[in-house]
Amino acid sequence: MLAFILRRVLQSVGVLLAVGLIAFAMFRFAGDPVNQLVAPDTPYAERLQIRQSLGLDDPVLVQFARYAGNALRGRFGNSYQFRQPVSTLLAERMPATLELALCATVFALVVGILMGVYSALHRDGALAKLLQAVSLVGVSLPTFLIGILLIFLFSVTLGWLPSYGRGDTVRLGWWTTGFLTASGLRALVLPSITLGLFQMTLIMRLVRAEMLEVLRTDYIRFARARGLTTRSIHFGHALKNTLVPVITVAGLQLGSIIAFSIITETVFQWPGMGLLFVQAVQNVDVPIMAAYLLLVALIFVSINLVVDLLYTVVDPRLRLSVRRAA
Amino acid sequence: MATSAPAGLAPEAGPPPSRLARFLDSDLLASFRRSRLAMAAFAATVLFFALALLAPWISPQNPYDPAQLELMNANLPPIWAGDGQAPFWIGTDDQGRDVLSAVFYGMRLSLIVGVLGVAVSGLIGIGLGLVAGYAGGWVDTAIMRVADVQLTFPAILIALIVDGVAKAALGGHMDANAQIALIVLAIGLSFWVQYARTVRGSVMVEKNKDYVQAGRLIGLSAPVILTRHILPNVTGPVFVIATINLALAIITEATLSFLGTGLPETMPSLGTLIRTGNRFLFSGEWWIVAFPGLALAGLVLAINLLGDWLRDALNPKLQ
Numbered sequence: 001m002l003a004f005i006l007r008r009v010l011q012s013v014g015v016l017l018a019v020g021l022i023a024f025a026m027f028r029f030a031g032d033p034v035n036q037l038v039a040p041d042t043p044y045a046e047r048l049q050i051r052q053s054l055g056l057d058d059p060v061l062v063q064f065a066r067y068a069g070n071a072l073r074g075r076f077g078n079s080y081q082f083r084q085p086v087s088t089l090l091a092e093r094m095p096a097t098l099e100l101a102l103c104a105t106v107f108a109l110v111v112g113i114l115m116g117v118y119s120a121l122h123r124d125g126a127l128a129k130l131l132q133a134v135s136l137v138g139v140s141l142p143t144f145l146i147g148i149l150l151i152f153l154f155s156v157t158l159g160w161l162p163s164y165g166r167g168d169t170v171r172l173g174w175w176t177t178g179f180l181t182a183s184g185l186r187a188l189v190l191p192s193i194t195l196g197l198f199q200m201t202l203i204m205r206l207v208r209a210e211m212l213e214v215l216r217t218d219y220i221r222f223a224r225a226r227g228l229t230t231r232s233i234h235f236g237h238a239l240k241n242t243l244v245p246v247i248t249v250a251g252l253q254l255g256s257i258i259a260f261s262i263i264t265e266t267v268f269q270w271p272g273m274g275l276l277f278v279q280a281v282q283n284v285d286v287p288i289m290a291a292y293l294l295l296v297a298l299i300f301v302s303i304n305l306v307v308d309l310l311y312t313v314v315d316p317r318l319r320l321s322v323r324r325a326a
Numbered sequence: 327m328a329t330s331a332p333a334g335l336a337p338e339a340g341p342p343p344s345r346l347a348r349f350l351d352s353d354l355l356a357s358f359r360r361s362r363l364a365m366a367a368f369a370a371t372v373l374f375f376a377l378a379l380l381a382p383w384i385s386p387q388n389p390y391d392p393a394q395l396e397l398m399n400a401n402l403p404p405i406w407a408g409d410g411q412a413p414f415w416i417g418t419d420d421q422g423r424d425v426l427s428a429v430f431y432g433m434r435l436s437l438i439v440g441v442l443g444v445a446v447s448g449l450i451g452i453g454l455g456l457v458a459g460y461a462g463g464w465v466d467t468a469i470m471r472v473a474d475v476q477l478t479f480p481a482i483l484i485a486l487i488v489d490g491v492a493k494a495a496l497g498g499h500m501d502a503n504a505q506i507a508l509i510v511l512a513i514g515l516s517f518w519v520q521y522a523r524t525v526r527g528s529v530m531v532e533k534n535k536d537y538v539q540a541g542r543l544i545g546l547s548a549p550v551i552l553t554r555h556i557l558p559n560v561t562g563p564v565f566v567i568a569t570i571n572l573a574l575a576i577i578t579e580a581t582l583s584f585l586g587t588g589l590p591e592t593m594p595s596l597g598t599l600i601r602t603g604n605r606f607l608f609s610g611e612w613w614i615v616a617f618p619g620l621a622l623a624g625l626v627l628a629i630n631l632l633g634d635w636l637r638d639a640l641n642p643k644l645q
Contacts, residue, residue: 015475026491140627142577144584145619148604152616156607163608259483266585281490281587289490300478 008308012301017068019297023290024067076291081283086291090273095175096166097265097272101257103188104196104264109250112200116207117239120215135201143260147194147267154190162187164269195264199253203246210242251307255300357639364639367631374625378434385427390592404613417613420606425613428599429621435595436622439509440576444568446514447575451521452564456552458522459529470526473519481516485578488512489587502593509588513575520567528560566640570633573626580622596622 056063070076076086119128138146155163167183169176178184214220215238223233262274269275273292280288358364377384404417416425458469476484489512496504532538533556541551582588583597591598596618603615 015478018475022487022491026494137627140573140630141623142580142584142626144581145600145623148600148607148615148619152607152612156612255478256480259480262486263482263581263585277486278585278587281486281493281585284490284494286494289487289494293487296479296483304478 004312005309008305012305015301016294016297019294020068020071021064023071023293024064026286026290027067071291071294076294077287079280079288080285081279086287089276089288090291090295091174092176093271093273093276095177096270097258097261097274099178100188100191100195100261100264100270100272101254103192104257104261105199105250105254106196107192108196108199108203108253109246111196112203113207113239113246115200116204117211117234119204120208120211121234123212131204135204138197138201143194143198143263144267146197147190147264150190150194151267161189163190166271191264191268191270194267195257195261198260199250199257202249202253206246206249207239207242210245211238214238214241248307248311251303255296255303258299259296354639358635361635361639363631364635367628367635370624370628371632374433374621374628375437377430378437381427381430381434385424385430387424387427389423389428389431416617417611419603419611419614425617428594429596429618432594432596432599432618433621433625435506435589435593436576436579436597436625439506439513439579439589439595440572442510443513443517443575443579444572446510447517447571448521448564448568450514451518452525452557454518455522455525456529456557459526460533460548460552460556462530466526469522473522477519481574482578482581484516485509485512485582486585486587488515489582493587502590505589506593509579509582512582513578516578517571517574520571521564524563524567525560528563529556532556532559562640566633566637569629569636573629573633576622576626576629596625 058066074087076090078084079086079089082089115131119125119131122128151163154161162183165187166178167185167187168181169178169184170180178188220233220238223237228237258274261270261272262278264270265272265274266278273295276288277292279285280292358368382388416429418424419428454469454473458466489508492508492511529552537555538551541555546555579588579595580597580600583595584601586601589595589598591602594602599618600615600622603611603618606612606614
């Protein structure tokens with residue numbers, strides 16, 4: 001067991017090192033950093049001195065080690081466009097992205113499970129068929145198109161909800177939250193639906209399939225024979241047994257939600273990390289791109305690692321096969 | 327299915343006509359004739375491709391020839407909305423550009439980038455899959471480890487990063503053709519994994535069969551065995567992946583263009599049109615963004631339905 005954990009952790013570190021190498025390589029691709037620091041007519045000797053003081057004459061491996069060391073301490077250099085430390089910029093934007101991701105996940109889970117249960121219980125009903133068809137169309141449509149459609153419906157035509165920004169936020173220490181003001185909550189609605197829609201359809205299909213499977217099993221038949229209420233059979237017995245795969249999928253999808261928030265944040269001009277990254281790509285702001293890349297890689301690798309380790313805790317069969325393999 | 331004779335002797339003569347005859351007689355075609363949804367999706371896909379290919383000839387104007395644009399015609403609504411005027415069936419944008427023409431030209435670009443992107447990702451994926459499956463050992467491990475790592479990240483993120491890194495490398499100054507090439511490359515590098523895994527799996531089964539052993543015995547080189555003998559036997563699933571990936575590639579291109587890192591406004595795909603049209607949503611000119619959006623949605627939905635049907639038809643076990 002320990003060997004398995006150790007091997008998975010080592011693998012994760014390997015992935016992070018590889019991503020770090022790509023991030024580091026981006027700086028070298030982007031041309032001579034000295035050119036961005038000095039005037040065009042600076043004499044060669046002075047340039048050489050700056051090169052030396054920045055450590056650009058050191059071997060590549062030493063430079064990479066220095067970059068990795070700085071990254072570990074949260075130092076990613078200064079943004080070219082904002083002239084501010086990247087870590088400060090990311091920390092400022094992180095609450096917006098995390099709150100959006102949280103709302104999108106909750107929306108996807110709650111609505112997805114409800115719709116999945118409904119369409120499993122009323123398999124041939126008109127509404128269930130409609131939900132299936134809508135989910136098929138929803139999966140095909142690009143995220144940004146759904147966002148624009150929602151803005152057109154609820155902001156432009158009906159005027160109910162704001163179409164951009166976070167509304168008023170409240171500052172709690174270094175964290176800014178939109179949960180405590182009415183305008184902040186209203187601003188969360190459309191972006192959360194846009195971001196969570198794909199995961200919602202995924203969860204709905206999963207719950208529907210699992211429910212149909214479970215409803216056929218013997219213990220449900222016995223529960224019916226015992227005269228339990230349909231409500232307690234459906235929700236107490238059937239739904240409970242569908243939740244393990246749902247939680248796994250939801251956990252694994254959390255990474256995708258953070259990655260796809262790039263698109264949603266652009267549509268709604270949501271001031272999060274994704275919008276920062278898109279602006280960085282447009283303006284070739286390498287320090288931000290590199291830092292975001294590393295951050296996202298860290299999030300993905302940690303989620304995968306945690307899910308893998310949780311599996312072995314939750315499912316005894318897996319633990320056994322791991323022990324045999326190790 | 328296996329090519330039984332040593333095909334090195336008369337390679338050009340045999341297979342093609344018989345393959346066509348086999349196709350006409352296949353379960354695939356029968357299943358296609360039975361499925362109305364598949365036929366509708368196929369018809370829609372063909373229609374989209376035809377409109378895109380014929381764009382220069384059927385469009386009322388060339389939307390990128392400034393000489394043909396009249397500012398007098400700017401912001402005209404669609405023809406049925408009162409103020410609409412005759413040649414501009416679904417309205418014009420702020421520069422007097424015909425939206426219908428822009429959609430046809432944009433669809434053309436979206437499809438070109440999508441098809442090229444699928445081709446590049448297919449080439450990379452099939453090539454690496456063949457090598458990994460046939461060579462085995464550390465080559466296999468190395469390729470598949472990279473594939474595993476890449477699979478943990480969403481494709482759109484990888485495409486954005488490839489795009490960003492290339493822009494950083496080239497300093498951000500590129501003409502339109504270079505940007506098309508860059509997007510094709512970004513899509514190719516984001517979607518190769520699925521091909522590689524599928525092809526590798528099939529190759530590992532095929533390489534132990536008699537015809538491969540026979541090929542080796544008569545002294546054919548590994549590249550010849552791989553491309554002429556194994557490849558034809560592992561292409562079935564590849565077509566399914568390619569169809570589904572065409573929709574994904576089109577969405578990826580549209581998304582990159584929408585985010586402003588894709589095709590420039592001087593050469594707009596559907597995604598770029600939606601990006602620029604989005605600005606007019608609030609001033610009431612909804613048609614500038616609605617029609618490119620509809621075209622994109624229809625295109626993707628048609629190809630997706632076709633891909634779903636193809637997957638089910640080729641793989642009856644899944645039904």
